[in-house]
Amino acid sequence: MSDPAIEIRGLTKDYPVGFWRKRMRRSLDNLTLQVEEGEIFGFLGPNGAGKTTTLKLLIGLIFPTAGTARIRGRSIDDVQMHSEIGYLPEQPYFYDYLTARELLDYYGRFTHYSKAERRERVARLLDRVGLADAADLQLRKYSKGMLQRAGIAQAILHDPQVVFLDEPMSGLDPVGRREVRDIILDLKKNGRTVFFSTHILSDAEMLCDRVAVLAGGRLQGVGAPEEIMSLEVHAMDILFEPRAGRVLPAVLADRVTHIGGRCHIAVPEAELYAALDELKNCDAKILSVSPVRPTLEDYFLRLVGNERPVSHAVEVTTR
Amino acid sequence: MSSAPLPVAINTFREAVRDRVLYNLIFFALLMIGAAILVGQISIGIERLVIVNLGLSAISLFGLVMAIFIGVGLVSKEMEKRTLYSLLAKPIHRWEFLVGKYAGLVLTLAVNTSFMTLGLAAALFYVGRPFVKSDALILVAVYFILLELALVTALALFFSCFSSPMLSTLFTLGIYITGVFAGEIREFGEFTKSPAVKVVMRVLYYLVPNFHNFNAIAAAAHGETIPLSLIAQNTLYAALYVALLLVAASAVFSNRNLK
Numbered sequence: 050m051s052d053p054a055i056e057i058r059g060l061t062k063d064y065p066v067g068f069w070r071k072r073m074r075r076s077l078d079n080l081t082l083q084v085e086e087g088e089i090f091g092f093l094g095p096n097g098a099g100k101t102t103t104l105k106l107l108i109g110l111i112f113p114t115a116g117t118a119r120i121r122g123r124s125i126d127d128v129q130m131h132s133e134i135g136y137l138p139e140q141p142y143f144y145d146y147l148t149a150r151e152l153l154d155y156y157g158r159f160t161h162y163s164k165a166e167r168r169e170r171v172a173r174l175l176d177r178v179g180l181a182d183a184a185d186l187q188l189r190k191y192s193k194g195m196l197q198r199a200g201i202a203q204a205i206l207h208d209p210q211v212v213f214l215d216e217p218m219s220g221l222d223p224v225g226r227r228e229v230r231d232i233i234l235d236l237k238k239n240g241r242t243v244f245f246s247t248h249i250l251s252d253a254e255m256l257c258d259r260v261a262v263l264a265g266g267r268l269q270g271v272g273a274p275e276e277i278m279s280l281e282v283h284a285m286d287i288l289f290e291p292r293a294g295r296v297l298p299a300v301l302a303d304r305v306t307h308i309g310g311r312c313h314i315a316v317p318e319a320e321l322y323a324a325l326d327e328l329k330n331c332d333a334k335i336l337s338v339s340p341v342r343p344t345l346e347d348y349f350l351r352l353v354g355n356e357r358p359v360s361h362a363v364e365v366t367t368r
Numbered sequence: 369m370s371s372a373p374l375p376v377a378i379n380t381f382r383e384a385v386r387d388r389v390l391y392n393l394i395f396f397a398l399l400m401i402g403a404a405i406l407v408g409q410i411s412i413g414i415e416r417l418v419i420v421n422l423g424l425s426a427i428s429l430f431g432l433v434m435a436i437f438i439g440v441g442l443v444s445k446e447m448e449k450r451t452l453y454s455l456l457a458k459p460i461h462r463w464e465f466l467v468g469k470y471a472g473l474v475l476t477l478a479v480n481t482s483f484m485t486l487g488l489a490a491a492l493f494y495v496g497r498p499f500v501k502s503d504a505l506i507l508v509a510v511y512f513i514l515l516e517l518a519l520v521t522a523l524a525l526f527f528s529c530f531s532s533p534m535l536s537t538l539f540t541l542g543i544y545i546t547g548v549f550a551g552e553i554r555e556f557g558e559f560t561k562s563p564a565v566k567v568v569m570r571v572l573y574y575l576v577p578n579f580h581n582f583n584a585i586a587a588a589a590h591g592e593t594i595p596l597s598l599i600a601q602n603t604l605y606a607a608l609y610v611a612l613l614l615v616a617a618s619a620v621f622s623n624r625n626l627k
Contacts, residue, residue: 064625064627105453105626108453108456108457109456109457110453110456110457110625110626111625111626111627112623112625128459128460128461129459130459131457131458131459131460132458132459134457135457136453136454136457137454138450138453138454138457140450141450141453141454142449142450142451143451143454144379144383144451146382146383146386146387147379147382155375155379156454156455156458158374158375159372159375159458159459159460160458160459200454203454204454204457213457
């Protein structure tokens, strides 16, 4: 049986804090997780949940206080393992005196590609992430979204087996987001494993085979998105245009939100048809009816017992 | 030997060139032109002495400023800007990154120093003095300056692995100045009557790199002989010291959490 793509056992990270650095703050608490080959795995959590800490531990940018992790059977301490992984840091920043082509060529020098292969692959990837036209522009002239695309290109430059993406949709416009989603799905199609962190529920729902939810440095649950997050409909949202001169019944009028010439109203699912009948009686023009799903924030609030998860992990020890 | 430091070194050199670090050559050229014109008008017979002294001192000073101020930022800048994150996710050891950064800056300094030496030669040519055999001493003095700069760069890199750029600058500059007065420190230790001061001075003398031995500017200006043994000794001394500092820097940096 082959090794899992990612195997994390009791990974813990404490940071010293305070002037004398004697107090410790736990950023990640005893994380145990396994990701199989070929999975798209979402790592969810609010800001400060420990997502970036986990990724940095796996990449070897920081060192664990306790616990171990293996990627495709190789310890995270083994630098040669890095030839099998790709990594996009959160809000990536690159050598701004280089062009995107030079940047990718530079990173390509640490791979097994020959000069000719490197040149061909760099050109192909720049095209793939939509930077072909800006390939010879210095990165200091790039927008945030363009840097994010360059970051994704460098992460998959050497065709790694496991790709770690820290908030890959951050800073991208809708077109860019769709392109990144396509790249992630392409990677899966080619048998690659993608481990990406996000705090945007819809990304995870759309892409992930499984997700893990992290809050306050602790793992809250792992499973398929539909299992892990109760996607029951909280309410139904009705968007409508009221007819001029017609007054809405008081039972609806109290709950209406006006946006320009349009109105929104959220009603419990059981009251949907009654509300629609009332609106019809007032000659209102119904524009849309859509379910109101719980947001990731709702989910977290529920998980932690209606207490908002701490944005920064808690202090755990005093030496 | 791993080839990973090579691309890092080339990239570091490219950064220096694109960030217009070599623009300092323009100031050096202006200085040499001005000095040559001035010396040509006011001094008779000591043109060589003045030009060589001024030129070599400027080469040393310009190089030192570059070695310290770029050296302390070699690692910290990459951490601060987080350019290091994507790089260290590639199959490259942290020590390879450090060696590459170090080699890149030393290459920059060598190119810079070479151009300044050409400028100095041009100034000597301008004042109308034919080149003589003893001018080779200028090259030896330049070589010593390069060794000195290589050592200062290693010091700056070492400190930047665990302290802020400002502290690293202070530490490097402090050690450099102490090292320049290494001879005086030893003499002070010998003459003092306090045993405690004697011990402190001796420890300081042996711990701090002896930069005094790298100064051959006066010898080159006056055409005095520089023994081959000093060239060999300085080369070995600088190589060992640099190697030790790079090993120490790697040990510190390899265990550092990159926040």
